[in-house]
Amino acid sequence: MIVKAQSGDYMEEAKLLYSLPKLNYDYGALAPHISEALLILHHTKHHQAYVNGANAILEKMDKARKEGADLGMKATLKELSFHIGGHVLHSLFWDNLAPPSKGGGGKPVGKLAEAIDKEFGSFERFKKEFAQAANSAEGSGWAALTFCMKTKRPMIMQVEKHNVNTYPFHILLVLDVWEHAYYLDYKNERAKFVEAFWSIVNWEAANKRLEKLLK
Numbered sequence: 001m002i003v004k005a006q007s008g009d010y011m012e013e014a015k016l017l018y019s020l021p022k023l024n025y026d027y028g029a030l031a032p033h034i035s036e037a038l039l040i041l042h043h044t045k046h047h048q049a050y051v052n053g054a055n056a057i058l059e060k061m062d063k064a065r066k067e068g069a070d071l072g073m074k075a076t077l078k079e080l081s082f083h084i085g086g087h088v089l090h091s092l093f094w095d096n097l098a099p100p101s102k103g104g105g106g107k108p109v110g111k112l113a114e115a116i117d118k119e120f121g122s123f124e125r126f127k128k129e130f131a132q133a134a135n136s137a138e139g140s141g142w143a144a145l146t147f148c149m150k151t152k153r154p155m156i157m158q159v160e161k162h163n164v165n166t167y168p169f170h171i172l173l174v175l176d177v178w179e180h181a182y183y184l185d186y187k188n189e190r191a192k193f194v195e196a197f198w199s200i201v202n203w204e205a206a207n208k209r210l211e212k213l214l215k
């Protein structure tokens, strides 16, 4: 049986499972850009479902290993990639948002501002490319700003579902453009949601991710 461990030497502990992270702000704090009802639904239902999905597969793997049973690796790992991708991306997403009254919106700061200017020429050009990536993601997906440590370049990534077309780079900033992320507030007008995103980006958090990488 797997139980959640708290601290100590991880080799001595029971195996860990994923858990839903708490938000750094109240559910109503991102309104009107993301309404309270939408944020509750998105966090407690959709994100929770990826946490549950990933944990169910981990438990299935443990059980199969214990019993010496066949896992069906291809299908299992495909499903695991989808659920872990959903969990990790949502966790990053909540953390790179902030209410406008608490630092959300504005422009990039610190080393991230410098990296964006160097790569894209200007913040406006970056915004345009990132919005185009978000608006043109086919079906369900994400737009992400990543950083390649080999080239020291920030690169935009357009993710299909939670795990397709990804580069194994470090993620600095993500925007969820699955319909569940905006439909309740914006109906089919994804572009309006993408525009609203700029008012609640936590640039400080995105810059901290980059500074940690460059240390």
Ligand SMILES: [Fe+2]
Binding pocket: 042, 046, 047, 090, 176, 178, 180, 181
């Ligand atoms: Fe989502």
